[in-house]
Amino acid sequence: MHDDTILTGTVLSFTGSPFDDAPDRAAQLHEAVLIRAGRIHALGPLDTLTAQAPEAAITRHEGCLISPGFIDAHAHYPQTAIIASWGKRLIDWLNGYTFPEEMRFGDPAYAALIAERYLDLTLANGTTTTASYCTSHPQSAESFFAAAQARGLRAAAGKTCMDRNAPAALCDTARSAYDDSAALIARWHGVDRLHYVITPRFAPTSTPEQLDALGALWAENPTCLMQTHLSEQTEEIEWVRRLFPQSRDYLDVYETHGLLGERGLYGHAIHLTERETARLSETGAALIHCPTSNTFIGSGLFDMGRRVAEGQRIGLATDTGGGSSFSMLRTMAAAYEIGQLTGTALHPAQLIWLATAGSARALHMQDHIGTIAPGMEADLVVLDLASTPAIAQRHVRAEDIWQALFPTIMMGDDRAVKQVYVAGRALS
Structure with a gap:
């Protein structure tokens, strides 16, 4: 029966x-x-x-x-309560809104509350799978996975790792980032419909030693995804250049430390050099387009037509709370608008494909969802x-x-x- x-x-x-x-x-x-x-x-x-x-x-x-x-390939569930905060660009957004809010996730009860709220909001908008950054607190990842498991969701997440250029209360170390992430992989990766994602926030908030440790962890756990940010804003790129003067470009920072690969997810990826786009295409890494975020905090315009022509693997994402909506419908609309501004009128079939099959492919979940x-x-x-x-x-x-x-x-x-x-x- x-x-x-x-x-x-x-x-x-x-x-x-x-x-x-x-x-x-x-x-x-x-x-x-x-x-x-x-x-x-x-x-x-x-x-x-x-x-x-x-x-x-x-x-x-x-x-x-x-x-x-719908499949949201890049989000920050800990930023749920600060979505639609006014007037900042990326670095000021982190210092003024994100880091103070993320400090609250040292309280397991608060982490659980926001994880439940976030998943209820996204499900109400038709999103059934999310790849989310957590905070540097291991409990924040525990809370997300527990809430996703209780709802029977296929979901991906990881503890955010950063050991510099952030408040001391949010910083881990190269050693603790490795150890905490390894313990979370052992506990959650592959359990039910859950996936662990190794998560260095972005190059400026990790020392070379931490990037090396996370590159080693990824090599030891090749079925895990790895997510980070790449070339979101021009000021950020200049900051990376000052912090890593020996690197050829932003992507080279990740590659040097073992953090470039086919199962890598690179959020935003707006201001790329020809060398970077060639390497990303060659490795089969995924570029995650976050259109509402890119306009809301003034990052720039992702050139979908050009990236498709290069053969890039592309996913679509809200990037909440830098993104201004929990809705993938609104995200598709913003992708269309940005496409118009960059000379590519995306067809409705292409938009909904990006929010479903395209994001599944970016997350290497195309055999499931x-x-x-x-x-x-x-x-x-x-x-x-x-x-x-x-x-x-x-x-x-x-x-x-x-x-x-x-x-x-x-x-x-x-x-x-x-x-x-x-x-x-x-x-x-």
């Missing part, structure tokens, strides 16, 4: 990248999807699926798009494509699914999220 569920609506499944092929060839639309034991079992016409599973419960989402759950196909985990978001009067009056004129979806991408928020499924389980 199977615990089967059939969902009906317009089911979106990607068979390829809409950056590599026409959207109508990269994507397939189905009438229904059959979920069995938390995974996608089959897609197709409703009568075909009911014949396969005659006792399945049927949930109808007519007029809605059933998409893979990111598209709706047999064998994949049933993390899904159901989007009401007429969720507000403004969207509905635009939607009614749509001539195809992409025209129907685009107004929700540009104007949608959590009101568009009709239902979220995590491993096949509907959230209330």
Whole structure:
């Protein structure tokens, strides 16, 4: 006796990248999807699926798009309570807002409270997987993983490591960063649907000794991801040049210390040299585009057209709280706007691919999540494509699914999220 569920609506499944092929060839639309034991079992016409599973419960989402759950490839859950803080650029943002807030995470109860709040907010916006930075307190990672595990989420996170250029209360050491991270890997990596991410905040807050220690840890744990920041703002790049005068460029700092690799996630990556882009493409590392953050704190414009042409692996992310929204719909809208400013009008299929299959590929989770196909985990978001009067009056004129979806991408928020499924389980 199977615990089967059939969902009906317009089911979106990607068979390829809409950056590599026409959207109508990269994507397939189905009438229904059959979920069995938390995974996608089959897609197709409703009568075909009911014949396969005659006792399945049927949930109808007519007029809605059933998409893979959104995947946020770069976030800072400890910044939840300071999102939308006014008037700072990166370095002042860290000193004025981020570091004072992160000091509060020495209290395990506060860390647990914010982890629960963050995941509730992101799930309400249709995000089913996040790769998050924690604070330098090991407990902050424990709290995130415990909250994600309780919700059955596929999630990734790591204790942030920094041993200089930060308040003493937030600094660890090269030794403790290695030891704490190794202990968290042993406790959480590969447990249920959880992934540990080795996390040096960025080059300016780590000594060469700490970067070496974390590079060694990554070499010892090659199935882990590694996340950091790269070339977010011009002042930051100048700071890195002063701190590491022997390095050819910002990326070379990471490479010298064993922190460049295929499973590396490099947040922002806006102001890159030709040498850096060539090395990133060669290694297959992921660039994580954080459009609302890049505009909110004045970092610059990520050139999506150019990066795609270079063959870069690209994910999409909110970067909360430097990013100004928990919503991946708002993030897609910002990516479209920045694309327009850099000469690339991103197609709706490309935008939703970046927020699902593209981010899954960036996180090396494409065998588990990111598209709706047999064998994949049933993390899904159901989007009401007429969720507000403004969207509905635009939607009614749509001539195809992409025209129907685009107004929700540009104007949608959590009101568009009709239902979220995590491993096949509907959230209330």
